[in-house]
Amino acid sequence: MPKTFPTPKLVIFDCEGVLVDSEPASNQALADNLSRHGLPLTVEQSMAHFVGGTMTGVMQTARSLGANLPDNWIEEIYDETYALLRQGVPLVQGIPDLLARLDAQGIPVCVASNGSEEKMRTTLGQNGLWERFHPQAMFSAHSLGVAKPEPGLFLAAASHFGVQARDCLVIEDSGSGVTAAVRAGMRCLGFAPQGGGKKLAALGAEVFTNMSEVPALLSI
Template sequence: MATGLVVFDCDGVLVDSERLNVRTWGRMTTDLGLRLTPAEIIDTFVGKAYADNRLTLAALKGSPLDPDWERRFRTEFRASHDELEIVAGAREAVEGCLAAGYDICVASGSLRRALEYKLEATGLADLLPEELRFSSQEVERGKPAPDVFLHAASAMGYAPHRCVVVEDSLAGIEAGRAAGMHVIGYESDMTPHAWFADADLVLTDMARVPAAVTGLLAG
């Protein structure tokens, strides 16, 4: 019998999409006449639901987004993911958690269709079938609200204190904390170190996640 649930974020944790997304956000903001640095783009958009990011973008622009413009850039987001790769050690992390007897799922700020594409494109769909996928599209509020994590835990039959979230963004860390779950921060070259101040521990190697989960749940 499984002794805990490991809740993986998708972008930046399982799939190396954030650098592609930041590139596209850069083109989007420039096209709207905004001048944001890569660091500002990361702070503003990374780790948050697309529905929330589009509201932020409209606020920065000072007017509603043109639907045709938005459709064009959503197409560009999808096209950029043709370059998508798995995060190093991510498959080992998922397989290791399963081998250790933990249940797993993915809870993402991505739209459901985008989440499914990313898992298929990186060969993770076999380990994370449809019933183990949860999107912010299914809840009222995206991260940093805890809704998608609490939804995933409820659907999987776990109390929050028996769950470990693996996240790479500030919004995700805050969401995991607000959900009352243990939080592992995955730090990459895309993530400011200060984001992980409230994580239980920080890893730079995804393959170390199973051992870290065991340590947190044992404690």
């Protein structure tokens, strides 16, 4: 018999790669930038190295791999990334239907991301979700000063909604996000539409590949 879970009292979404399909564009900007700074990477290699990390961590890793980055590199890469994202970023397939289903069940939702609020304004604002989440249901590592894989971002969201960690469900697509959810004591669904689910499962996530699967996983 498959394990059954109670319906969550709060669903916490990651932003990039879960709500919006922005990882390809973000990593295209990153790969192009790092290639100019002496670290040739494909988009796929960039995603393998950097998805789910903070930009400070990306900078440290890129330097360790041989990139010659200026001190103002984070400002530079944000400018280039936002410019590319403004050209258009779609919602992940199935997200509107899933959010509508959660609304119909009266289950609160929020977004918790290692990205900045400015980045989320750029991506979510194109799709009508910025107004939905900001400011009461949006938690940014830049604002709170704690980033995944530490659990503080998710715990802050739970505290804001007055929900205990065990009653929260997190939807993530990165190893750092899954680790943060597990450390917070929260059930985590790992979104792996293009593969890579074994890594997320090994970290403690229940892997799925399409947002249409989520209602059944949540028993709604």
